[in-house]
Amino acid sequence: MDGYELAEAAQRAGISAEELRRLVELGIVSPGADGRFTSGAARRVSLVRSLVDAGVPLDGLGAAIRGGQLSLDFLDAPAFERFSALSDITFAQLAERSGVPVELLMLIREAAGSPAPLPGDLVRDEELAFADLLELSVHAGFSRTATQQLLRVHGDAMRRVAETESAIWASEVIQPAMDAGKRPDEVLGVEFGDRFAETSERAMMGMYHLRQGQAWTVNLIDGLEVMLAAAGLHSRLDHPPAMCFLDITGYTRLTQERGDAAAAELADRLGRLVQRSAVNHGGRTVKWLGDGVMLIFPKPGPGVAAALEMVAGVAEAGLPPAHVGLHAGPVIFQEGDYYGQTVNVAARIADYARPGEVVVSQEVVDASDDAGIQFREIGPVELKGVAGAVRLHTASRPG
Amino acid sequence: MERYGLAEAAERTGTSVDELDRLIELGILTLDPEHRLAANSIRRVGVVRSLVAAGMPLELLAGAVHSGDLSFDFLDDPAYSRFALFTDETFQELSVRTGVPLPLLMAVREATGSRQPFPEDRVREDEMAVVTLLEFQVARGFRPFILERNLRVIGDSLRRIADVSGDAWRSEVLEPLYTAGSGGAEIGVASGEISEGMTELEEHALLAIYRAQSVHVWTGNIVTGFGAVLERAGLHDRLDQSPAMCFLDITGYTRLTQERGDAAAADLATKLARLVERTSVRHGGRPVKWLGDGVMFYFKDPGPGVVAALEMVAGVAEAGLPPAHVGLHAGPVIFQGGDYYGQTVNLASRIADYARPGEVLVSQEVVDASGGAAVHFAEIGPVELKGVSGAVRLHSASRPG
Numbered sequence: 083m084d085g086y087e088l089a090e091a092a093q094r095a096g097i098s099a100e101e102l103r104r105l106v107e108l109g110i111v112s113p114g115a116d117g118r119f120t121s122g123a124a125r126r127v128s129l130v131r132s133l134v135d136a137g138v139p140l141d142g143l144g145a146a147i148r149g150g151q152l153s154l155d156f157l158d159a160p161a162f163e164r165f166s167a168l169s170d171i172t173f174a175q176l177a178e179r180s181g182v183p184v185e186l187l188m189l190i191r192e193a194a195g196s197p198a199p200l201p202g203d204l205v206r207d208e209e210l211a212f213a214d215l216l217e218l219s220v221h222a223g224f225s226r227t228a229t230q231q232l233l234r235v236h237g238d239a240m241r242r243v244a245e246t247e248s249a250i251w252a253s254e255v256i257q258p259a260m261d262a263g264k265r266p267d268e269v270l271g272v273e274f275g276d277r278f279a280e281t282s283e284r285a286m287m288g289m290y291h292l293r294q295g296q297a298w299t300v301n302l303i304d305g306l307e308v309m310l311a312a313a314g315l316h317s318r319l320d321h322p323p324a325m326c327f328l329d330i331t332g333y334t335r336l337t338q339e340r341g342d343a344a345a346a347e348l349a350d351r352l353g354r355l356v357q358r359s360a361v362n363h364g365g366r367t368v369k370w371l372g373d374g375v376m377l378i379f380p381k382p383g384p385g386v387a388a389a390l391e392m393v394a395g396v397a398e399a400g401l402p403p404a405h406v407g408l409h410a411g412p413v414i415f416q417e418g419d420y421y422g423q424t425v426n427v428a429a430r431i432a433d434y435a436r437p438g439e440v441v442v443s444q445e446v447v448d449a450s451d452d453a454g455i456q457f458r459e460i461g462p463v464e465l466k467g468v469a470g471a472v473r474l475h476t477a478s479r480p481g
Numbered sequence: 482m483e484r485y486g487l488a489e490a491a492e493r494t495g496t497s498v499d500e501l502d503r504l505i506e507l508g509i510l511t512l513d514p515e516h517r518l519a520a521n522s523i524r525r526v527g528v529v530r531s532l533v534a535a536g537m538p539l540e541l542l543a544g545a546v547h548s549g550d551l552s553f554d555f556l557d558d559p560a561y562s563r564f565a566l567f568t569d570e571t572f573q574e575l576s577v578r579t580g581v582p583l584p585l586l587m588a589v590r591e592a593t594g595s596r597q598p599f600p601e602d603r604v605r606e607d608e609m610a611v612v613t614l615l616e617f618q619v620a621r622g623f624r625p626f627i628l629e630r631n632l633r634v635i636g637d638s639l640r641r642i643a644d645v646s647g648d649a650w651r652s653e654v655l656e657p658l659y660t661a662g663s664g665g666a667e668i669g670v671a672s673g674e675i676s677e678g679m680t681e682l683e684e685h686a687l688l689a690i691y692r693a694q695s696v697h698v699w700t701g702n703i704v705t706g707f708g709a710v711l712e713r714a715g716l717h718d719r720l721d722q723s724p725a726m727c728f729l730d731i732t733g734y735t736r737l738t739q740e741r742g743d744a745a746a747a748d749l750a751t752k753l754a755r756l757v758e759r760t761s762v763r764h765g766g767r768p769v770k771w772l773g774d775g776v777m778f779y780f781k782d783p784g785p786g787v788v789a790a791l792e793m794v795a796g797v798a799e800a801g802l803p804p805a806h807v808g809l810h811a812g813p814v815i816f817q818g819g820d821y822y823g824q825t826v827n828l829a830s831r832i833a834d835y836a837r838p839g840e841v842l843v844s845q846e847v848v849d850a851s852g853g854a855a856v857h858f859a860e861i862g863p864v865e866l867k868g869v870s871g872a873v874r875l876h877s878a879s880r881p882g
Binding site for chain 1: 531535542608614622627631640642643648649668678692695701710770777816
């Protein structure tokens, strides 16, 4: 038989039977004719909890639903299945069954953006999919560190995607509809019932495949190099990458003078411009910082060429002048970011560079083989937080 | 299995017939008796091109294939279908057919981390899934510049996952095999066994996290919408409250990297990330991004944000990490491309710069919005902050008792 008795429905929704009875009284949740609750009812309960947490009074909500001003029926659309109920297994039990340490399993909840659970808490239906992956990884011998990193990066990256999509949904669909006098629950029901959720998941997987193709290619190249080297057919040249920081001069002041929207718009334009130059030279942006960008270039030489192109592009686009610093050396890749002294020194060099300048370390000069780029030594320079003087050069493309 | 004649195979792989001929001659590609190439075998073309671009001469690769030191057979496995081929449609043609503006279509290619294409370039198979979504959105009036921004966020986020996942594969599966001295064929078999099933599970797992995260943000949209309706019906007073932006910096992170080494610094970053993420989420906030020596947070409500900040500073100290200092400011912000912008953000960052090790400093706006929070504020007076005109009234927060 479909559905749950009141006690079980309350447990799956994570509330007490008492609370569920109150929601029934208020007309917010209703059992079927057989007195049983559907999974849709469980979704209503968890949404109501969020509304109450956000300060919406339960009585007002009940009154609006009874009065027909609001409805929670949109939660019955298939797209809302992601507001999943709890399964009937706890984290501790799942750990026992799967052989995955319970601490690792509980990290799934955190990667999904919720507060850390306790071992005795029930796992959500949707979380079980990730548990399957963890089980396979653990049995394939993946270390705990690697698995934890995977989880955190999944959570962090998917949060950004979900937030951005939701903001778009709010600005492009909900707001216009509400301005036109529609109710939010009507918009959500119709549009989500449509193909949107499914189409956007397919789009995301398509994009993920393309990104995976690139990441796998890196491994392939690495692996083939190892094998060719083992066969004595090829010697691997290990050249460290260059880290690059590009800052916009006076970004804080600009925000203050021209306003928030202008500053956000500038960041957007800068983002596009920098991304394009980086990719054209084999590099990529790692992250956007408060007033600039951090990039990595597998080869320092093209990195300098890209930096010069970016500084010129920023000037041409009429943006405030940029200044750039590059340093080459070993880095640690972790959770999608880069760490280490090389990164810090590059950032300090960028701080040191004057508006419109590209300043690089000796290591970058040594690794560059672009005859079109000229380096001029500035001499040894003391950088903040860096012990000892660093030999710096300005880069330019004459003619 | 689909098969292509040479001309078509060249188009699908974005290369010339001459180049294909050369790969066939070198034994990297094999023609079937009807002089055709299997669809899965032509994926080798793209991989070989990447290898050559990475500095491995074509002749050397061919020699290694010939001697059996190397084999590209693993690429025939269906899992490698993500090394996508080209469709028979160009960006230009697709734009005409779907009504999606050409620049937006071409932004799909860039969002996947590739170079900006030309209008007459062919679209890749996997890009088509993204185009379907764009067609849907454009038809419903979504503005193209908003969609383009969205593409960049999705591309960038998925890049991080693919990179970290690829790196885990390297360190956890491939490197142990290299170290054991396994040959090409053995590595192919061993990693094939592990990857069987994992690729699919990975996709399910990714979608699961995506769905779970979208539940949080959809809930936010629903709460806002419902609040508005209840307000209209006179059943609820909505309080429009500004969020707080918060910066937590680690004192002397650069020096620590220098003194204790890269690995220790990276390890510290991970520990810090875990600690502050947990605390912020418990107080209704979240880390927005990891900066060079600290973290930027968003808190929907300033009051809980201050409580979280105090907990984080205490937690950092307890964990034996170098002392943290925090700044919070409340006010309007602009959310764009997964990040927050505006004067509120900048000011919060400057306040954090001003805070001493172990200190949580907040603006007057944060104090005003922290009515119910169990926090004690001591005014430190008007302060001049770098890059900010005029003096700012700051307060130092502490836990009562």
